[in-house]
Amino acid sequence: MKPTRASTLISVALVAAVAGFALDAVLASRQEPTLLLSTPLGITLALIGVAVVAMARPVRRHARDGAGRQHPVDPLYATRVVVLAKASSLAGALFGAFAAGLLLYLLTRSALPPLGSVLPNAVAVGGGLVLVVCALVAERMCMAPPPEDDDDLPRGGTTAN
16 A cells, blocks of 8 residues: 555645635625534544554554564554554545635635634644644554565566566
8 A cells, every 4th residue: 555645635635725715705605604613623633643643553563573572463453554544644634624724714804703713713724734644644654664685586576486
Protein backbone atom coordinates (compact mmCIF):
# COMPACT_ATOMS: atom_id res chain seq x y z
CA MET A 1 0.00 0.00 0.00
CA LYS A 2 1.37 3.38 -0.96
CA PRO A 3 1.52 6.32 1.47
CA THR A 4 -1.15 8.97 1.32
CA ARG A 5 -0.19 11.60 -1.21
CA ALA A 6 -0.20 15.25 -0.27
CA SER A 7 -1.94 16.10 -3.55
CA THR A 8 -4.91 13.95 -2.55
CA LEU A 9 -5.23 15.66 0.81
CA ILE A 10 -4.87 19.11 -0.75
CA SER A 11 -7.50 18.32 -3.39
CA VAL A 12 -9.98 17.09 -0.78
CA ALA A 13 -9.27 20.13 1.39
CA LEU A 14 -9.77 22.60 -1.47
CA VAL A 15 -13.08 21.06 -2.52
CA ALA A 16 -14.32 20.94 1.07
CA ALA A 17 -13.28 24.54 1.80
CA VAL A 18 -15.05 25.80 -1.32
CA ALA A 19 -18.13 23.77 -0.37
CA GLY A 20 -18.16 25.23 3.14
CA PHE A 21 -17.76 28.77 1.88
CA ALA A 22 -20.44 28.28 -0.80
CA LEU A 23 -22.89 26.71 1.65
CA ASP A 24 -22.60 29.64 4.03
CA ALA A 25 -22.92 32.09 1.13
CA VAL A 26 -26.10 30.39 -0.08
CA LEU A 27 -27.57 30.34 3.42
CA ALA A 28 -26.78 34.02 3.92
CA SER A 29 -28.27 34.96 0.55
CA ARG A 30 -31.52 33.28 1.58
CA GLN A 31 -31.53 35.27 4.84
CA GLU A 32 -31.08 32.07 6.86
CA PRO A 33 -28.60 31.58 9.70
CA THR A 34 -25.15 30.43 8.65
CA LEU A 35 -23.87 27.03 9.65
CA LEU A 36 -21.93 26.74 12.89
CA LEU A 37 -20.13 23.57 13.81
CA SER A 38 -20.07 22.47 17.42
CA THR A 39 -16.96 22.67 19.59
CA PRO A 40 -17.09 18.95 20.50
CA LEU A 41 -16.59 18.12 16.81
CA GLY A 42 -13.09 19.59 16.83
CA ILE A 43 -12.25 17.94 20.14
CA THR A 44 -13.51 14.59 18.86
CA LEU A 45 -11.45 14.86 15.68
CA ALA A 46 -8.32 15.53 17.75
CA LEU A 47 -9.06 12.60 20.07
CA ILE A 48 -9.55 10.29 17.10
CA GLY A 49 -6.13 11.36 15.86
CA VAL A 50 -4.56 10.51 19.23
CA ALA A 51 -6.33 7.12 19.20
CA VAL A 52 -4.99 6.31 15.72
CA VAL A 53 -1.43 7.05 16.85
CA ALA A 54 -1.98 4.91 19.96
CA MET A 55 -3.16 2.05 17.75
CA ALA A 56 -0.04 2.37 15.58
CA ARG A 57 2.40 2.22 18.50
CA PRO A 58 2.45 -1.61 18.81
CA VAL A 59 3.13 -1.93 15.10
CA ARG A 60 5.99 0.57 15.34
CA ARG A 61 7.47 -1.17 18.38
CA HIS A 62 7.35 -4.50 16.59
CA ALA A 63 8.98 -3.09 13.46
CA ARG A 64 11.73 -1.45 15.50
CA ASP A 65 12.43 -4.43 17.78
CA GLY A 66 12.35 -6.98 14.99
CA ALA A 67 10.62 -10.30 14.74
CA GLY A 68 12.26 -11.68 17.90
CA ARG A 69 9.47 -10.52 20.19
CA GLN A 70 7.33 -13.03 22.01
CA HIS A 71 4.02 -11.68 20.69
CA PRO A 72 4.34 -10.57 17.07
CA VAL A 73 1.88 -8.06 15.68
CA ASP A 74 -0.84 -9.54 13.54
CA PRO A 75 -0.36 -8.42 9.91
CA LEU A 76 -4.12 -7.90 9.57
CA TYR A 77 -4.00 -5.57 12.58
CA ALA A 78 -1.21 -3.56 10.98
CA THR A 79 -3.15 -3.39 7.72
CA ARG A 80 -6.27 -2.23 9.53
CA VAL A 81 -4.32 0.49 11.32
CA VAL A 82 -2.84 1.71 8.03
CA VAL A 83 -6.26 1.79 6.36
CA LEU A 84 -7.72 3.60 9.38
CA ALA A 85 -4.88 6.11 9.24
CA LYS A 86 -5.45 6.75 5.52
CA ALA A 87 -9.19 7.19 6.07
CA SER A 88 -8.58 9.44 9.05
CA SER A 89 -6.26 11.71 7.09
CA LEU A 90 -8.91 12.11 4.39
CA ALA A 91 -11.66 12.69 6.96
CA GLY A 92 -9.54 15.22 8.83
CA ALA A 93 -8.84 17.10 5.62
CA LEU A 94 -12.53 17.03 4.72
CA PHE A 95 -13.89 18.19 8.09
CA GLY A 96 -11.11 20.66 8.80
CA ALA A 97 -11.27 22.31 5.40
CA PHE A 98 -15.07 22.46 5.45
CA ALA A 99 -14.87 24.24 8.79
CA ALA A 100 -12.16 26.50 7.35
CA GLY A 101 -14.51 27.45 4.51
CA LEU A 102 -17.25 28.29 6.99
CA LEU A 103 -14.80 30.28 9.07
CA LEU A 104 -13.47 32.11 6.03
CA TYR A 105 -16.98 33.16 5.07
CA LEU A 106 -17.64 34.49 8.56
CA LEU A 107 -14.39 36.44 8.65
CA THR A 108 -14.84 38.02 5.21
CA ARG A 109 -18.13 39.72 6.09
CA SER A 110 -18.14 43.47 6.63
CA ALA A 111 -19.42 43.11 10.20
CA LEU A 112 -17.19 41.21 12.59
CA PRO A 113 -18.91 38.08 13.89
CA PRO A 114 -19.08 37.43 17.63
CA LEU A 115 -16.57 35.06 19.20
CA GLY A 116 -19.33 32.52 19.81
CA SER A 117 -19.71 32.17 16.04
CA VAL A 118 -16.02 31.98 15.24
CA LEU A 119 -14.67 29.80 18.06
CA PRO A 120 -16.55 26.52 17.29
CA ASN A 121 -15.50 26.62 13.65
CA ALA A 122 -11.91 27.47 14.62
CA VAL A 123 -11.83 24.50 17.02
CA ALA A 124 -13.12 22.26 14.21
CA VAL A 125 -10.37 23.51 11.90
CA GLY A 126 -7.77 22.75 14.57
CA GLY A 127 -9.25 19.32 15.25
CA GLY A 128 -9.19 18.47 11.56
CA LEU A 129 -5.57 19.57 11.31
CA VAL A 130 -4.61 17.48 14.35
CA LEU A 131 -6.39 14.47 12.85
CA VAL A 132 -4.55 14.82 9.54
CA VAL A 133 -1.15 15.14 11.22
CA CYS A 134 -1.77 12.24 13.63
CA ALA A 135 -3.06 10.03 10.83
CA LEU A 136 -0.02 10.72 8.66
CA VAL A 137 2.28 10.01 11.62
CA ALA A 138 0.44 6.75 12.33
CA GLU A 139 0.69 5.76 8.69
CA ARG A 140 4.45 6.34 8.74
CA MET A 141 4.73 4.39 11.98
CA CYS A 142 3.24 1.34 10.27
CA MET A 143 5.71 1.32 7.38
CA ALA A 144 7.89 -1.75 7.32
CA PRO A 145 11.62 -1.12 7.39
CA PRO A 146 13.54 -2.14 4.26
CA PRO A 147 14.91 -5.68 4.34
CA GLU A 148 18.42 -5.94 5.77
CA ASP A 149 19.58 -8.70 3.44
CA ASP A 150 19.56 -6.96 0.03
CA ASP A 151 22.45 -9.02 -1.40
CA ASP A 152 20.21 -11.99 -2.26
CA LEU A 153 17.98 -10.01 -4.62
CA PRO A 154 18.94 -8.79 -8.09
CA ARG A 155 18.75 -5.07 -8.97
CA GLY A 156 15.04 -5.24 -9.92
CA GLY A 157 14.03 -6.33 -6.41
CA THR A 158 12.43 -9.65 -7.41
CA THR A 159 13.74 -13.13 -7.81
CA ALA A 160 13.55 -14.89 -11.14
CA ASN A 161 12.22 -18.46 -11.19
